[in-house]
Amino acid sequence: MAWECGISGCGSVFADVESAVIHQATEHERRECKVCGTVVPDGYLAIRHAFTEHSRAEYVRAYGANSEDVRKREELLEEIEEVADLESIVTELR
Template sequence: MSGWRCGIGDCEQGFGDVESLIIHQTTEHEKHECQVCGTLIPDGYFAIRHVFDEHTRAQYVRAYDADSAAVRRREAIQNEIESEADLNAVVDQLDRPTDSAE
């Protein structure tokens, strides 16, 4: 995929690589509360990954009043991101301390 768009709410900010998109979603948007377990997680990719890695598809469908098309769409997003992203680089960048004016 050449170029990535955020898609959270009405945010359509574009990125040249998927890693920048994930970092944007994690740092620039409010956290999402999982409707299955109540965990607060970054919205976007990490929210999709959480719900499908931690819960069953049936739990997702019930909690989010979703249908099979919504499940397939989110699974496709997760698969596409994971096939292209260097998630270790994302984690490394997110773990870096931010510059502070001291």
């Protein structure tokens, strides 16, 4: 399965999810979390931060999201975390 970088305008494709996440963290601008102000890598890691550090209600309020937006991101997190070797991503990014 190929993994495409979901950051707007990128379109880069990777053979594995770990490479896609590392690409997002190293090749794209970091973003400031609208809930707490923490600066995080864009893409998967930004979504993971928002959904593990904050409530869904905080996310919805801060980002103007709706239930479909939340559902899409939860599904993406689940899909990635089912197959990704998160430890290898952390090791690579250190």
